[in-house]
Amino acid sequence: MPEFFPWWVAVTHFLNLFFLLLLARSGLEVLSAFPKLYWYDNCPPGREWLRFSKKMYGADSRKPWTSLDEEEAWTPLIALPGKKNIGLGRHWHFMSVQFWILTGLVYIVLVFATGYWHYLIPTHWSIIPDSINSLGTYLHFQIPSKIPGEPFEPAQKLTYFIIIFLLAPFQVLTGAAMSPSVLARFPWYGKIFHGKQGARSLHFLGLVAFAVFTVIHVFMVLIHDVPKEAASIVLANQDANGIEAIIIGCAGLFLILVLHVVITWFSLRYRRRTQRMLGVMVNPFERVISKSFLSRERFHSKDISPYFRVNGYPPTGEHYEQLAEEGFQDYRLPIGGLVDHPVSLSLADLRGLGGQSQITKHNCIQGWTAVAQWGGVPLARIIELVGPQERAKHIVFYAFDDKGLTEGEGRYGFFYGSIPVHLATNPQSILALEMNGEPLPIEHGAPVRVRLETQLGFKMVKWVCAIEFIEDYRDIGMGQGGWREDQQYYANAAGI
Structure with missing residues (x-):
């Protein structure tokens, strides 16, 4: 069997956190331009299933209005870069998704190359009742036993499988279903998600699922042996000094926070430079899609x-x-x-x-x-x-x-x-x-x-x-x- 916590798990774990946070914040910037979610592509005013705005507009409104009036200016504390900058938000989103997918591909290759998949992929349906039993144990304020010879208990293993092999690909697939070029070239693809608005709503729910998982994941680390968990996650060594691992882990989180502050400040202060720098990575991909796909x-x-x-x-x-x-x-x-x-x-x-x-x-x-x-x-x-x-x-x-x-x-x-x-x-x-x-x-x-x-x-x-x-x-x-x-x-x- 492979190591419980190899070094590459620690590295990709850190990179995944950094890029997911970029994706979440830039995704919120995109959402702020039209902070309403629908299940149908007609998008009738007032019929959204979820709205993040106090503004109300009707199809029969006596006062003229346009979709630009529906846009919100969300704070840079949550949106990247914030303040009605959908153009730059999209640049950050499409740049980040490339590196997030690359990080994920490297991780998956190593998972199967090293045999680590044994710890992540259930091989028997018994994982479901075992996971339910584990949850019951948690609800009784006890720590469930790990699967013999593996680093995780059943509920952990099933959750990691869902997040890595189901939710992450789901986010990529629903993201592609919002591309006008993809929808025009492959109309059948959009129908899988009930149109672009269905894909948009599901994509948002996927973001919520990632956020809920992150909160629960951090909580679970806290209720377990924190120094030992930190040593595994940060230093890829269960026997390492736990206090040292906590200090290094906190320093890493602080670095991510500082990078996001700098990125946000730079994007708002130097918008043209940001557009050009990110465009080097984003624009070629968009041009290829635009040139290759004909509408059907x-x-x-x-x-x-x-x-x-x-x-x-x-x-x-x-x-x-x-x-x-x-x-x-x-x-x-x-x-x-x-x-x-x-x-x-x-x-x-x-x-x-x-x-x-x-x-x-x-x-x-x-x-x-x-x-x-x-x-x-x-x-x-x-x-x-x-x-x-x-x-x-x-x-x-x-x-x-x-x-x-x-x-x-x-x-x-x-x-x-x-x-x-x-x-x-x-x-x-x-x-x-x-x-x-x-x-x-x-x-x-x-x-x-x-x-x-x-x-x-x-x-x-x-x-x-x-x-x-x-x-x-x-x-x-x-x-x-x-x-x-x-x-x-x-x-x-x-x-x-």
Whole structure:
């Protein structure tokens, strides 16, 4: 039999704690952007099963509101980094999950390579009644006996098996079920968890399960022989000096606390640097998913959501309001840049290019979802019409929306977004002119909005006033590829 507490268990135990805490805090930052949990992807206001906000909005509210009004600013004491920074929170979450999974894989390989799995994986159903007996012993304020020849009693062994081999993979699987690229490419996968909202709720419950386990785990260490347990967990040696192990263990916990304080402070103080540093590890993965996965979503008219949230208030500029009053009759969409045939198209011209209709699920970066039918012009036909030059690698969509007026919060400038040209050639990438069989409503982007079904909603620019083909998005705005990326530190690729 292998050692009861080998050194690699102590090392991976420490790393697991560090990365799990990063995941939990950054996950709470993501949750704060839409602090409501649903079991259905329609996300009807007021029908959530759990809410972490005092704000109440209704589908029939007389006062206009948008999903951004539902966002909460949680304290950096619990959220990473806190204070309405979903962009940086997502960066930390997706960076941490890579290292957490890597730590877990190393641990699993060593578990089976060394034979340690004998201590973790039950081999007989008797573990269940034995575990119940162990719990009864605890309830009688006694310590149950360990399994002969093993370091754990039955309840411990069963719990560790559940946490390591069931709960941890469950968190990874439910996390993947919230990716718009994964859901669009593999619609069947989301159905396993009852849609994205089901996966989101289960993912949160998984976090709660980890938190409960951690509390109970610490309590169990305290009621057992603390010096001996500390020697095993910290120094991987039951016979080591227990007091020394406690001191080293407390120093390790203090180090984790200090690292989290520094990480939080740095993220809030140097947001652009944080975006760029974490982007080195996060962005390549997002780009690969965005490039590799094509949408295969096919919903039916019965799946269309009765209520579709609005994200952001419509433009308030005089020119846009005049166009809207006249039904956008004089609207023209200039398309130029690095193209051989620049054009300026009216809505009639756009419709004349041929239409496409699709019923798809919208995935907002905040976390809410809704299904709608979109009709419009495939972006592939726009590409054929204007003939991009070889140097053209990205497409920029400019909006009428002056965010300094419609959003504020210290941010400014007209909204824009960019995508790589290859994304525009996807079968379900369109310039939408209609929604649910009617002309596109103003609140949802009239007269023209972008639809990219493998991406998060912020990439689907609304109220489009111009399109430009460019070589490098770093020459536009603040150089991050879009207004949200510039001002709120989002990732440029948005497939997860």
